[in-house]
Amino acid sequence: MPQKVGFKKAFLDLIFPPRCPLCDRFIDSKLSSYEGTDFCSECVSSFKPVTSPHCTVCWVPMKGNIDENHLCGACADNRPVYKEAAAPFIYEGLIADAIHQLKYGKKTHLAKSLGPFMASLAKTWITCKGGLITMPVPLHSKRLRERGFNQSLLLARQVAGALNLELDYLSLRRIRHTSPQMALGMKERHENVKEAFEVVAREKCKGRIILLIDDVATTGTTLNECAKALMAAGASEVFCLTLAKAAL
Ligand SMILES: [Zn+2]
Ligand SMILES: [Zn+2]
Structure with a gap:
């Protein structure tokens, strides 16, 4: 300073x-x-961190005596399109409150304090990644008008800034207005966000590794639908990073 x-x-x-x-x-x-x-x-x-053992793909916390991470049943049955979805924290207690305040209490300044936790995980977790593009999970324009901001973009800005990565919040769009995933059961969640996203600038994604950012991952359905759109547009790999992961 x-x-x-x-x-x-x-x-x-x-x-x-x-x-x-x-x-x-x-x-x-x-x-x-x-x-x-x-x-x-x-x-x-x-804040409760996600610790081992967790799923190697979706990072859902797993029970058991061994420390080693392994594939969870859900990912073994139905492998997500994204490569891996990491999160520093479990969605509970004060971290859940902080996300709630950021999103619904419109306390946008909290993103500045929450971003460093994601950035610090990304620094150790993402080891490759020359030419990586950071993208937030987009809101539908209707929701964006209601809320006034996209909390995922605020977090993505912090991560991209800390890691000196390109940030692209325009190429991936939400084309269907959907209900909040938290209010739905497992099956409805999939229907709710199915084909809800599209890539408007395919040339931006071609051959690139994307780091997709969201605030919370529950079942990972939203992240997976975004990853489908990005892979269909020619992305080479999609990694996801959220601030918190719900323990199912
Ligand atoms: Zn899994
Ligand atoms: Zn305090």
Whole structure:
């Protein structure tokens, strides 16, 4: 941080001591903020990470005594089109609250504090990937008008910025207005988002590896439908990254 900005921040912190946006506690030296976020360390330590064993493809947490990751039954029966869908956290507790506040409470500033967790996982997880393009799962224009922003784009911006990746939020479009997936059963989820996406700029995808970003993955159906559209447009591989993964 340049010295001038550092001084200004220190001065402002003195007059308006920073509070954690999740628990509203003042952040002092004992409750120092997690690097790159505005959250206090107590809130961050309550976030439940996805740990091994999890599915090697969809990252759903698995039960068992062994630590080794392996393919889950659902992925073995019906292999997703995407290569892998990673997430730093399980969708529960304060991380679920944070996503809820970002999406429905319109607290868009939270993306700045949530993005670093995704970026930090992406840095260790994505080892290849020259020429990788980051794309958010798009909202339908009707939903975008209602909400005013796409939370996945806000997160994708943070990830692309931290990893210095190209960001493309125009080529993949949602062409059907769909019900929120969370409210539906397993079977309806698939029908709901089936063929809901299209790629409008096929030449952008051809031969490229795509990093698809969303806030939450439940069954992974939405991610898979996006991946189908991207692969049909000539993408070479699709990796997915969400902030949280629902434990089914
Ligand atoms: Zn806190
Ligand atoms: Zn799986």
